[in-house]
Amino acid sequence: MTKSDQLPMQATQVELVIEARWVVPVDANNTLHEFYSVVIDQQLIVDVLPTEQARVKYTAAELLVADEHVLMPGLINAHTHAAMTLMRGIADDQPLMDWLNSHIWPAERAIVTERYVEDASLLACAEMLSGGTTCFNDMYFYPQATALAANKAGMRAHLGLTVLEFPTNYAADADDYLQKGFEAHDSWRGNALISSALAPHAPYTISNQTFEKVLIYAEQLGLGIHTHLHETRDEIVQGETAHGVRPIQRIAALGLLGPGFIAAHGVHLLPHEIDMLAEYGCHIAHCPASNLKLGSGIAPVQALLKNNVNVCIGTDGAASNNRLDMFSEMRLAALLCKGVSEDAAVLPAHQALKMVTINAAKAIGLDHKIGSIEVGKQADLVAVKLSDFAISPCYDPVSHLVYSCGREHVTHTWVAGELRYSNGTYANIEPVELKEIIQIWQPKLRQYKH
Numbered sequence: 001m002t003k004s005d006q007l008p009m010q011a012t013q014v015e016l017v018i019e020a021r022w023v024v025p026v027d028a029n030n031t032l033h034e035f036y037s038v039v040i041d042q043q044l045i046v047d048v049l050p051t052e053q054a055r056v057k058y059t060a061a062e063l064l065v066a067d068e069h070v071l072m073p074g075l076i077n078a079h080t081h082a083a084m085t086l087m088r089g090i091a092d093d094q095p096l097m098d099w100l101n102s103h104i105w106p107a108e109r110a111i112v113t114e115r116y117v118e119d120a121s122l123l124a125c126a127e128m129l130s131g132g133t134t135c136f137n138d139m140y141f142y143p144q145a146t147a148l149a150a151n152k153a154g155m156r157a158h159l160g161l162t163v164l165e166f167p168t169n170y171a172a173d174a175d176d177y178l179q180k181g182f183e184a185h186d187s188w189r190g191n192a193l194i195s196s197a198l199a200p201h202a203p204y205t206i207s208n209q210t211f212e213k214v215l216i217y218a219e220q221l222g223l224g225i226h227t228h229l230h231e232t233r234d235e236i237v238q239g240e241t242a243h244g245v246r247p248i249q250r251i252a253a254l255g256l257l258g259p260g261f262i263a264a265h266g267v268h269l270l271p272h273e274i275d276m277l278a279e280y281g282c283h284i285a286h287c288p289a290s291n292l293k294l295g296s297g298i299a300p301v302q303a304l305l306k307n308n309v310n311v312c313i314g315t316d317g318a319a320s321n322n323r324l325d326m327f328s329e330m331r332l333a334a335l336l337c338k339g340v341s342e343d344a345a346v347l348p349a350h351q352a353l354k355m356v357t358i359n360a361a362k363a364i365g366l367d368h369k370i371g372s373i374e375v376g377k378q379a380d381l382v383a384v385k386l387s388d389f390a391i392s393p394c395y396d397p398v399s400h401l402v403y404s405c406g407r408e409h410v411t412h413t414w415v416a417g418e419l420r421y422s423n424g425t426y427a428n429i430e431p432v433e434l435k436e437i438i439q440i441w442q443p444k445l446r447q448y449k450h
């Protein structure tokens with residue numbers, strides 16, 4: 001058969017094609033595509049190709065033309081406490097230990113119930129989806145309630161099966177926390193958007209015996225471990241006084257360090273401790289805004305990167321940040337790193353983008369599914385409009401995403417191929433619901449306002 005005898009190619013029917021001005025896949029080559037399309041079917045990215053070719057090759061049930069937009073992978077918030085949204089602004093201008101002991105823990109003791117966590121987490125999901133965050137690594141009481149909220153919003157959540165030694169409304173002691181965490185883990189096991197990790201709160205709230213149990217369970221169940229570590233100087237002094245060694249040394253001696261270990265903060269780290277994190281393949285969830293606001297310090301990001309430690313970025317909770325805004329967090333991380341190191345070349349825009357996408361996906365063990373725009377991965381995507389006058393002109397969309405844009409430039413957020421947020425509207429959340437949640441809880445929390 002000659003070429004001219006061949007039948008015309010049949011177009012493949014797919015659910016969705018997004019025609020974008022730019023696509024930033026976030027790959028090893030720092031690729032930037034112009035006039036490209038991303039093709040989505042059954043939750044997955046099935047093709048990434050020039051729009052001219054996509055128009056021939058595919059027929060889409062739905063076509064979205066994003067001709068002033070850059071399409072990027074969904075942002076992943078690598079450390080948060082979603083349910084703290086309703087405590088936003090409740091205790092500002094306090095150092096960590098006073099903030100926790102005198103304000104946050106008393107408020108949590110009085111207020112936090114399963115209902116509270118579901119309501120506050122829904123508010124968090126709304127805030128995060130509108131800012132381009134598609135997945136969050138959480139740590140809070142009643143993780144099953146956080147999962148319910150994420151599931152309703154259509155967001156991906158990595159639940160922390162949280163552990164403390166002291167009693168709360170949620171659990172009586174460490175074994176009870178673990179038991180309740182496993183119940184949440186079991187009941188959400190089959191859900192494609194929900195996964196979990198063990199989340200012992202911090203070295204100053206967890207005994208050696210409990211850390212040992214956490215390690216055994218993590219190994220048995222194949223789960224990661226997510227904890228606060230070396231957030232403040234006080235924590236380290238307190239740890240040395242109580243245990244004779246710095247907290248990270250204690251954690252290492254107990255055998256917890258490894259590729260499933262995420263340390264939130266890592267503000268105060270000595271060079272040999274950075275080497276140790278690198279050697280064990282641990283991850284740092286850098287939370288620059290929370291660290292600055294609580295006066296904790298600035299994490300040694302340049303040294304961590306130089307030593308090949310996987311660094312991702314988290315907001316921490318809304319009571320210490322006070323936003324769940326991954327765009328401002330990414331920008332702050334890049335600027336701080338340059339300023340502290342007195343080197344404008346460190347942490348360039350592509351690397352900052354990796355921290356909020358693929359690096360975070362690696363940290364939570366989901367990099368085979370999310371974190372980049374790649375054929376076969378879940379279609380967790382964000383469209384960001386770059387044509388507003390306030391951020392014009394645009395010479396380089398990657399630079400724009402990191403240094404010029406804010407979350408207000410996000411127009412569309414998809415999770416697993418489903419449009420969850422677009423131009424001020426949520427697929428599954430009514431603004432009136434959020435209003436009611438705020439009206440119910442704000443009066444109860446007001447008395448704890450500092």
Ligand SMILES: CSC[C@H]1O[C@@H](n2cnc3c(O)ncnc32)[C@H](O)[C@@H]1O
Nearest residue numbers: 081104139140141162201228316317
């Ligand atoms: C056991 S649930 C999580 C627990 O952590 C508290 N928390 C929130 N932010 C921080 C932080 O920056 N460092 C330490 N602990 C934090 C939160 O209030 C919950 O009690």
Ligand SMILES: [Zn+2]
Nearest residue numbers: 228264316317
């Ligand atoms: Zn935290």
